[in-house]
Amino acid sequence: MWKVMRRVSVDLLESSSLCNKVYFRKTKMRVVSVTQQNCSLRNYSAPPGDVKSLRSVINPDISRIRNIGIMAHIDAGKTTTTERMLYYSGYIRTLGDVDDGDTVTDFMVQERERGITIQSAAVTFDWKDYRINLIDTPGHVDFTVEVERCLRVLDGAVAVFDASAGVEAQTLTVWRQADKHQIPRICFLNKMDKSRASFTYAVESIKQKLKTKPLLLQLPIGEAKTFRGLVDIVTKEKIIWKPTSDLDDGKNFERKLLLEADDPNLFQEVQDARNTLIEQVADLDDEFAELVLGEHSENFDLISAEKLQSAIRRVTLAHKAVPVLCGSALKNKGVQPLLDAITMYLPAPNERSYEFLQWYKDDLCALAFKVLHDKCRGPLVFVRVYSGSLKPQSAVYNINKSCTERMSRLLLPFADQHIEIPSLMPGNIALTVGLKQSATGDTIVSSKASAVAAARRAGRDAREKKRSVSDVDSLLLAGVEIPDPVFFCTIEPPSMAKQQDLDNALSCLQREDPSLKVKIDPDTGQTILCGMGELHIEIIHDRIKREYGIETYLGPLQIAYRETILSAAQVTDILDKTVGDKRHFVTAELEVRPRSGDRAMTKPIIDYAESVIGELPKELQGAIENGIMNSCIQGPLLGFPVQDIDVTVQSLTVHPDTSHTMVSACVSRCMQKALKKAGIQILEPVMNLEITVSEDHLSAALSDLAQRRGSIQEIQSRQDNRVVVAAVPLAEMMGYSTVLRSLTSGSATFTLELASYQALNSQEQSALLQRRMGLV
Numbered sequence: 001m002w003k004v005m006r007r008v009s010v011d012l013l014e015s016s017s018l019c020n021k022v023y024f025r026k027t028k029m030r031v032v033s034v035t036q037q038n039c040s041l042r043n044y045s046a047p048p049g050d051v052k053s054l055r056s057v058i059n060p061d062i063s064r065i066r067n068i069g070i071m072a073h074i075d076a077g078k079t080t081t082t083e084r085m086l087y088y089s090g091y092i093r094t095l096g097d098v099d100d101g102d103t104v105t106d107f108m109v110q111e112r113e114r115g116i117t118i119q120s121a122a123v124t125f126d127w128k129d130y131r132i133n134l135i136d137t138p139g140h141v142d143f144t145v146e147v148e149r150c151l152r153v154l155d156g157a158v159a160v161f162d163a164s165a166g167v168e169a170q171t172l173t174v175w176r177q178a179d180k181h182q183i184p185r186i187c188f189l190n191k192m193d194k195s196r197a198s199f200t201y202a203v204e205s206i207k208q209k210l211k212t213k214p215l216l217l218q219l220p221i222g223e224a225k226t227f228r229g230l231v232d233i234v235t236k237e238k239i240i241w242k243p244t245s246d247l248d249d250g251k252n253f254e255r256k257l258l259l260e261a262d263d264p265n266l267f268q269e270v271q272d273a274r275n276t277l278i279e280q281v282a283d284l285d286d287e288f289a290e291l292v293l294g295e296h297s298e299n300f301d302l303i304s305a306e307k308l309q310s311a312i313r314r315v316t317l318a319h320k321a322v323p324v325l326c327g328s329a330l331k332n333k334g335v336q337p338l339l340d341a342i343t344m345y346l347p348a349p350n351e352r353s354y355e356f357l358q359w360y361k362d363d364l365c366a367l368a369f370k371v372l373h374d375k376c377r378g379p380l381v382f383v384r385v386y387s388g389s390l391k392p393q394s395a396v397y398n399i400n401k402s403c404t405e406r407m408s409r410l411l412l413p414f415a416d417q418h419i420e421i422p423s424l425m426p427g428n429i430a431l432t433v434g435l436k437q438s439a440t441g442d443t444i445v446s447s448k449a450s451a452v453a454a455a456r457r458a459g460r461d462a463r464e465k466k467r468s469v470s471d472v473d474s475l476l477l478a479g480v481e482i483p484d485p486v487f488f489c490t491i492e493p494p495s496m497a498k499q500q501d502l503d504n505a506l507s508c509l510q511r512e513d514p515s516l517k518v519k520i521d522p523d524t525g526q527t528i529l530c531g532m533g534e535l536h537i538e539i540i541h542d543r544i545k546r547e548y549g550i551e552t553y554l555g556p557l558q559i560a561y562r563e564t565i566l567s568a569a570q571v572t573d574i575l576d577k578t579v580g581d582k583r584h585f586v587t588a589e590l591e592v593r594p595r596s597g598d599r600a601m602t603k604p605i606i607d608y609a610e611s612v613i614g615e616l617p618k619e620l621q622g623a624i625e626n627g628i629m630n631s632c633i634q635g636p637l638l639g640f641p642v643q644d645i646d647v648t649v650q651s652l653t654v655h656p657d658t659s660h661t662m663v664s665a666c667v668s669r670c671m672q673k674a675l676k677k678a679g680i681q682i683l684e685p686v687m688n689l690e691i692t693v694s695e696d697h698l699s700a701a702l703s704d705l706a707q708r709r710g711s712i713q714e715i716q717s718r719q720d721n722r723v724v725v726a727a728v729p730l731a732e733m734m735g736y737s738t739v740l741r742s743l744t745s746g747s748a749t750f751t752l753e754l755a756s757y758q759a760l761n762s763q764e765q766s767a768l769l770q771r772r773m774g775l776v
């Protein structure tokens, strides 16, 4: 049964045109021996490992907590590394394998079948007196929002790399996201056992592409097939993994001081690497520089490992450099030192500074960062507490939703199983049961009065620092930026009777996943699903079937274009309508202008002529802006969102009896006319494409790209492979995975990421219009 399901899912994905794994897990397809029984052997319903010890320290000292994320390009080995961490910490007793579909963190059926992470999973475990809350995030670009929302609550991250590939496309994206949230990082060069693994190459690519300063804390002993251990440069200890007679689970390793007599060459290499590390750190940290230049300037050997570790910690927390470690998660090597490095070099929650905390004093301030729908318990909301404490059976106030909610229980997340806890202190992460309104990105405080007091303090602070009020708003209500979807399709239930069930399923899924958008087509009344990529929509379709028992039908996948205007235009409109005994009378005059700028913005910038703004009541202003926004959601040509326009309300006359709805309606109609008069230009999503292909198949891949309106920006070398970086319209990428697979005998991989929206030329635009009208 399991085999059959996996086979089906592989076929499904293979047929999907935009799956970015061209060879889609050849290894996974080979390893199909997992049975349902195997999975139950992992005993997912029983409490994991040493739950008693976790219970006894529910709220450890804040300095002993590490909220850590694992991030990387797809397939770098995040889940495998996480699984090893859980095993060595005693959280699980047998090692799971992504290729066998039985890891703890990939617990959704779709994740286990496909061997990919879709939802980020939070797991809590202890490592040498430290509490680690670890989040395994998805690597596939379709789930970037999932990564972003988790980064909001992390204090540190481990960036995992495939040592044979170095920095890959999605690594850059997640690295930039981590920069945005100022998250200190450690790099883990995984897959050192692979045939083309190269420590030097991977480090160089980190230096060049991520523009960061790597601090080499380890040197590998052997590479590829000969990889068998490492040297800790800080302590000069050699770590060699030794399988026991019946088990090679990586638990057994020998750690001893490297002596010159053991291996003179390696000894010298380590000596040099340590001196370089000391100089590098001294350059970045004044306190350490004093030590190095002072008492130990003659002999760096006298600098203790502890002093060096403290300095490395300071430069890591100050984002001045990034420690680099290596290993092979699959071959069970290097993960224990990585865990040590997490506790040693990444920050505790109280070492991060959050400006908004000062406004709450010691009152509760928590952020909801993820929602899961549990059939029995209802919505489960993941929260991170920043200040104050959370207790079960208490009321909390959600600032974003302006509502008070009651929380019934607090649970510690163990992937798909949960342990009940009596309280949650600052710096910690847990699941709440009972919050019905809270969604991803909401700020939760103890009461409305507390929110008001915090807002008052924030306002006072803003005035002192001459900051705008909207700045303060965004700090108080820190949410997650959701990019616009690029794909959409219709979704239909098997019968009208099932429409209500489908609506419910979609609204639950939307609360879990804010990047999923659902709307109703105003002309046909059909439900439209909008997603971040083909895989995203496919997974949603699958979940509706499996989790909600509704067999739905998807229409053909379509591209989400945008509309903009070509020139400025000014239009006047009059609405004169009598409803009952009331006469509604509005005249509006609007001017629209194209806006140039780097960022595509679907929200128009609205301003008012002086004669209008002087006497405009707030509610009336709201009605005008509603009308303008509404007509920008669906452009006049094909109904796509309108981007990059400025609007000026030049004049407005409103009869005293006129309702605000009528004002909005008049303004909206006036906008539509103005947009049409200004001339509509269709914009298409253009993607950044990165193909990793062998030299033999390079020319085939390039000539195919030329037929797809692709423009090649760069061809780089990556070990024996070539990496083609190109910009290609999304509309040309349908069916690409199948084509690339046949062109390259399944050896190439690619990633696709939205870059910008660009104008179609007039021929392309009229061809698209004809297609949409069903004329061709």
Ligand SMILES: Nc1nc2c(ncn2[C@@H]2O[C@H](COP(=O)(O)OP(=O)(O)OP(=O)(O)O)[C@@H](O)[C@H]2O)c(=O)[nH]1
Residues within 6 Å of the ligand: 027, 028, 072, 073, 074, 075, 076, 077, 078, 079, 080, 081, 098, 099, 115, 116, 117, 118, 137, 138, 139, 140, 190, 191, 192, 193, 194, 327, 328, 329, 330, 331
């Ligand atoms: N040779 C080798 N293969 C590895 C290693 N670690 C992971 N893999 C393999 O690489 C593939 C991807 O591993 P995952 O752990 O699922 O990678 P991931 O980064 O979690 O993948 P996504 O969540 O889908 O982005 C699997 O086939 C693993 O068996 C390693 O150290 N060496």
